[in-house]
Amino acid sequence: MDYTVIVILEILRAISWLVILAAGLAIIFGMMKVINFAHGEFLMLGGYITIMSHNAGVPLWISIAVLAPLTVGLFGILVERLVIRHLYGRIIDSLLATWGLSLLMIGGVTMVFGNTVQGVSTPLGSIAIGAYQVPGYNLLLIVVAALLMAAIWALLRYTSAGLIARATMQNPDMAETLGVRTSWVYMATFGLGSAVTGLAGGLLAPLTGVAPSMGVNFVAQSFITVITGGASMIAGTLSAGTLLGTISQGVTFATGPVWGDAALLLAALVLLRVLPQGITGRIFRKSL
Amino acid sequence: MSEPTPILTTEKLVMQFGGVTAVDHVDFSLNPGELRCLLGPNGAGKSTFFKCLTGQLKPTSGTIRLNGQDITGWETHAIVNLGVGIKTQVPNLFDGLSAYENIRMAARRRHLKPMAKERAEEMLEKCGITHLARREVGLLAHGQRQLVELATVLAPAPALVLLDEPAAGMTGAERDRLADLVLETARRAAVVVVEHDMAFIRRIAKFTTVFNRGAIFREAMIGDIMTDRAVQEIYLGKQADVAA
Amino acid sequence: MTLSRRSFLQASAALTTTLAAPSILHAKTDTIRIGGLHDLSGAIDSSGVPMDKALRYAVAELNAAGGLLGREVEAVTYDPQSNMSLYSQYATQLALKDKVDVVFGGITSASRETIRPIFHRYKTLYFYNCLYEGGVCDRNEFTLGTTPAQTIAQLVPHVMGLWGKKVYIVAADYNYGHISAAWVKRYVEENGGELVETEFFPLDTTQFGSSISKIQGAKPDIVYSLLVGTAHLGFYRQWAASGMKGEIPIASSSFGGAGTENVMLTPEEGNGMVVATGYFPSVDNAANASFKAGIKTFYGNDAPILGEISEVTYESVKMWAQAVSETGATERMGIIQELEKGKSYDMPAGKVAIDPDTHHTIRDVYIAELKDQEMVIQKTFNAVQPSDTQMVCNLSKDPDSNKQFEISL
């Protein structure tokens, strides 16, 4: 019985983690059809900012929730202005440029911060469930994933910025004729996506070791979640995260981590074969 | 006198998109060598019907027969290989290649290499675009592109030709040439033309089918159609809708 | 490593000139040239950089003492960028173009197995300085790091005496992890213990929640970790976050070899872990004191974090240099025969001797407890034999051997 609760909690944690990981990428890909291959390095940067500022004496929560998103968001805007802006509509070029960016960031962070830094401990202690104990931080991840999705949904649904964003996403030319500066919308979108990724990196920092080359461990999962999710940001990320998270974590419990990873990839393959436009290409089409 | 075997028939053809029925139980029949025009207001379902015929869309239900053979749900290329030539509403050409290469590739499907070359040159001349042969088609004017596309459609000498809005974007002279070409083609093949351009229709049309709301509304000779009050109303009604 | 704007500009200028005239790199001829191959960028640069620094320090120390045989020692070093094809290219380059007398380097077993046959073929003496899974049998190579049997044989009985008999292994899913896990199993069983379960993790695993729950369910007395790399640090972090710190103790013979893991974990996470390797900075002897002081002075703020892999790199250069001084030449076979005499050398890690049959080292092994990011040595075992490699390799009988044996238990 306790074990069942643990398994369910772990699965929820895995789903939340995929959602948090992929949200920033989903915003950027969903709105702009730009594949940001440096996504993993944006995460890494968020992690580094969190750790560096925490080690410098900033309270952990401020590092995670404010400094990491803010810094990475600003960095994202800088990248958009300098690079991405020139590459709209050129998926492959933007992919290659961001690949270059990822190498640049790995090298840059190594030079500036070094590759051996002290991490931060996971806060919030542990919670006992019968004979088992789980980190309280896991529950936080689940809450944050839910809040994040709700916040993005509210932003798109109820604010004028969201309306402009949706209009631009639907039909950029039309939006332009209505007086929307699409280039600003794109810049803001890239900034927001980067900030969300920065937050994810901040949340990741107290969970694992942080090193300049860590991004590669996350980039594939994020992509697969976004792509299998399909066109709509929230419903897509949520449904894909739920499906893939459940499958991979379920298999991990049953066999081991290797087959868990493989099951995630296989599930994604089968899904794309059945639903070539991703989950929200067929179902939940009208959702955000 | 017995009825000739039709080259193309549809039975109870239905195409639905979600809750919308774009083609609604259409029974259609075309005889070999016949030239048929399809008319109807915007959104009447002509183009959807057309796409079902060419395999670009898979009908929800009903059957399509070509020379008696059931081709419902076939892939486009397989239908084409039964001797069907198709011109789509939006011109579909290999934009990066020259007009000549476009036409030659079409001809090569039927003919051996030397014949294909000859046939391509013949088609260029017939369509009056020999001077455009070496030009990249992506850079041509809309009307010129229409002619190039027509040449690619006719190059393999298909027995059934389906043309969706061939006159769109053409100048007066181009349109006249097109009308002649269509009439000449109709001497050897069955032709279905979807068109809005009334001047063009008047020049070529004989027996005509009118679509409305996804179904066949009238089938009659063009003269009768032009004077049919009900047909005028659906066109006007549509315009009234648009105005409102 | 930090980078000021000025050093960036200097670096860019240097880059431009070197790109324009790469040949000036190889101008000197009357020096003794030695090669170094360590990853200075890419995924495993955190291991490569300290090793490269140890190598350069050792060379500087030799030159400060007047060089070797009256000639200056020059280090030709390349950065293979964690890329196997660059490893094989640079190895060929060092052997054929630079014609160095000896090469120190290689980090992962994959990189070693890429370059080892090249040095064997082109008769260039080679030192490999990482702890690894054991089994290399090649008279052209000297392997100075510890092998699983050396550390595990000491650590397993030690922690079983401290904590109990039920052991749960978590290991990295590659050769080193698999072979080490087999050794742990053997020593656990030899000492009357019970192996509950062995779980393997791909090297890029970062989430360990499900395994931690499984361990909680199995209730072992000891968790024995053979995890490797930065991603796997997540295990210790999530272990502490699950409140398991202080519930079940962790022992490891893979942790701390590079010397970097212990400073990447916070004291709360790391304290109490018991680990075993061939060197800790806290080893107490004169050679180590002067090594630590010297490298600190040489690099200042950029001094590397010391661990087995960097100390052994330093050791390898010193050992080779002593053999050169003894034989009076850099000739390869002379050095090999000199080292095969099995002399004992005083090194920062204690007494080190070459086992002539395997070309591995007979060396001291230390068990330490992690306390506030420092390794506090608890027990020292003298002259531990590389018994695993000795099972499969005998170069005295088969001097032409040129492969890595699979050690199966």
Added chain:
Amino acid sequence: METSLHRDAGFWVMIAIGLALLVAGPLVWDLFQIMQITQYVVLSVYVLSLSYIWGFGGILSFGQAAFFGLGAYTFSVASINMGETTFPFLLAFGLPALFGAALGYFMFYGKLSDVYMGVVTMVVTLIFWKLINHTAGPEYAIGDARLGGFNGIPSVPVLNVPGKPEAWLDPGQMFQVFMAILVILYIVLRTLIASDFGRVSLGIRENETRAALLGYDVRRHKVIVFAIGAGIAGMAGGMWATYQTFVDPNVFSLEMSAKALIWTMAGGVGTLAGPIIAVVVLQYLSLKLGEMHVLNNNFILGGIMMVLVLLVPKGGLPTLRDALVALKARTPAALQR
């Protein structure tokens, strides 16, 4: 626009350069240079696999490494078991080509769109990478060949003379064989592209609907092109394994896939010579960077890539060609004045 192959000067120049290197190379280069250039040749074969399907078939694959790796492992396992290398080398082409055909069938008959296709190829590569990394245990062996997981398979045999397992090629001979393969591959691909099959591929790249409307079976055609590309990539993998005498899971890495994309991009999509030049230039650069200790090499390489994409978006060769054309066009005007 439509020029016959035999009248294309570039075609003959490339062949001449290839043959000249093939004959003269081993005479003038030292061993190190031969090894070095052999590597460029192998990677050139690899990059052609992508340049062909992308530039002349409009198929973008993020997973060429899947075939490259499959070829490398196929060759290694087969040659270790058989003790000779000729049949394994053919297998290194055949098996990936078959697998490419199967994967292509899965994708093209499933009507996957561009981006999604890219992701499927990437995911397949990742699956290979994960699984092969998992084969460290002794239970993972095919015949005499232990797969070895992360550490890979050591002692992969050197290529031997067909029918004579004892007659290993020396580095000079291996270079000549590989160079011959590259030259032949170049001729075959150029001929294929100029053939009717190739024209149809180009047509499909330009406009799939029109190709189908002309009666060409687009899906089957794409599967064939994709499978050819997969076979070439696999063959390159086999060459790589025997050149390195070693193979590890990095052959399946995302980086390996990305390199093919980068080289093709940098050299110019829609050319074959451009990507080959890009291989040589970029590999040489990364080799030279590793000899220096100035800045972190990832930093420099990444920067170069970004600048390339921003400043030379069409790729090296087409940009150069355009510049030459512009220059030619300007010269007469200047003379008239």
